[in-house]
Amino acid sequence: VKHILLVSSSYDSYVLEEDGQLTDLIYNEYLELNLTISPHVKRANNAAEALEILKTQSIDMVLIFKRVSDIDVLTFGRAVKDLIPDMPVILLAYHERELAAMMTKNYSNIIDQIFVWTGDVRILLSIIKLIEDRKNVEADTARVGVRVIIIVEDSVKFFSSYLPLVYREIMLQTRALMAEGLNISHKILRMRARPKILLAQNYEEAWQLFEKYQKYLLAIISDFRFKIGGEIDDEAGIKLIRKIREQQPDLPIIMQSSGMLNAELAQQNRVGFLYKQSPTLHTDLRNFILSHFGFGDFSFIDPDSGEKIAAAGDFKSMEKCLTTVPDKSLVYHASRNHFSNWLMARTEFDLAAQIRPVKVSAFKDAAALRAYLI
Numbered sequence: 097v098k099h100i101l102l103v104s105s106s107y108d109s110y111v112l113e114e115d116g117q118l119t120d121l122i123y124n125e126y127l128e129l130n131l132t133i134s135p136h137v138k139r140a141n142n143a144a145e146a147l148e149i150l151k152t153q154s155i156d157m158v159l160i161f162k163r164v165s166d167i168d169v170l171t172f173g174r175a176v177k178d179l180i181p182d183m184p185v186i187l188l189a190y191h192e193r194e195l196a197a198m199m200t201k202n203y204s205n206i207i208d209q210i211f212v213w214t215g216d217v218r219i220l221l222s223i224i225k226l227i228e229d230r231k232n233v234e235a236d237t238a239r240v241g242v243r244v245i246i247i248v249e250d251s252v253k254f255f256s257s258y259l260p261l262v263y264r265e266i267m268l269q270t271r272a273l274m275a276e277g278l279n280i281s282h283k284i285l286r287m288r289a290r291p292k293i294l295l296a297q298n299y300e301e302a303w304q305l306f307e308k309y310q311k312y313l314l315a316i317i318s319d320f321r322f323k324i325g326g327e328i329d330d331e332a333g334i335k336l337i338r339k340i341r342e343q344q345p346d347l348p349i350i351m352q353s354s355g356m357l358n359a360e361l362a363q364q365n366r367v368g369f370l371y372k373q374s375p376t377l378h379t380d381l382r383n384f385i386l387s388h389f390g391f392g393d394f395s396f397i398d399p400d401s402g403e404k405i406a407a408a409g410d411f412k413s414m415e416k417c418l419t420t421v422p423d424k425s426l427v428y429h430a431s432r433n434h435f436s437n438w439l440m441a442r443t444e445f446d447l448a449a450q451i452r453p454v455k456v457s458a459f460k461d462a463a464a465l466r467a468y469l470i
Contacts, residue, residue: 097224099153102139103146103160103172121217122224131267131287135224143167143175150179157184157227159220173206184208184227192253209295211256218260225263229292233309236292240445243291243314243437245389248302248336249352250322254372255295262317265382266290269391270441289443291389299324299332306340314437315348315388316340317370320358337367346432348388390434390441396421399428414438418470423462430465431456 119137126134135156140146149155158176160169173185187210209226211219236242247262249255270290291314296302299322306313320333329335337349350368351358362369368388370380386392396406396417406421408414418426429435439448451469459465 097135097156097228098133099155099157100135100137100224101146101149101155101158102137103143103158104139105141105161122220125218125221143172146172147175147179150176150183155183157186157224159186159188159223161188170203170206173203177206186211186223186227188213189252210252212253214257216257216260218264219256222259222263226259226293226295229294233292233294236289237309237312240289241312241440241449242289242445243440244305244309244312245291245293245314246296246302246305246309246316246318247293248296248316248318248322248333250297250319259293259295261378261381262293265378265385266293266389269385269389272391285443289445298322299329299336302336303339310344313344313347314390314440315350317350317352320351320353320355320361334361334365337365341365348384350384350388388437390437390439394434394438396425396429398422399424415470418466423466426466426469427456427462430469435469 119134122137123134138149138153138155140149146158146160150158160172169187173187176183176185185206185208187207189210189212192212209223211223213219233242233244237244245262245266247255247259249258267287267290270287294305294309296305302316302318306316316337318333318336321328321330322332323329324332324335333351337351340347340349348368350370351362351365352370352372353359353362354372356371359369359371368384370377370384374380387395394408394414394417395404396408397403398405405425406417408417433452436448436452439445439451454468456465459468
């Protein structure tokens, strides 16, 4: 996404830009995270002006506020799709109640995604990256095996504030690995090869994404309560993860809820738990990412006691650990694809692809497995 068309009233534009020019704000966020090709924002005051810009200029994404003076947003969105069918159209609202009437209509083939403006400019980075991930995930997984994270959440208000946390943390952890890069090109590759994040808002969307990208899944972050077959189900998340566990018993899964009572239910189903109202939500999320996404040190644990017995922060220390850790720890990690996830985070795609499909049972003993990994 290089060129964004913002369709808004003068007031809405002022709200967005009161802390500085919007293009500059996005650029500063990109610069902080070592991202390249910061997009430029062009504004239109009304739908007629916006459609004229789309006819004459190169635009990659349309961002529209709920309140546009001269036209209904669905009518405008339909006009954009008629003009450029694959143009991403993103709707911003100030409150969820603004969306109540529209949610009763079939808007999904007109509006690609809805967000609530939280006052945090980082939401714009999340919107941009979410659209890019949707566009690129199929090619990136098929060509080099980039990992995928599925987030299942139906609350527009919550994921509008939550996605910026997830994206920022993934990008910060990816940037932290850049010190290991051999040159500038390698470092840029690592940033672009970060895990792709896909958002599902109901059971059917989540399962469709799982079936399509299960070979490349890094983790799933799911709410407890969302729609199945168009009806809200309080146990939709549990039903989803139980079905997923049948096919991938060791896939990292974390469930999140506004009710602490669900923590026990998550524990019973062998998944992590995040409390949405927790003041330490960001820290809890970071700890889960470091523990399960392969970005931090590789921690070798004793499967019997759960205690950490060794750690590898780079390839040299990993090779050393592989020669010394106990057999049971080596087998434990190898059987759960922990090595391939760690390699994937460091964009060692070919090596990770060789290791991931290899089953521990293929080796006559732990010594043979150790020799193979080294």
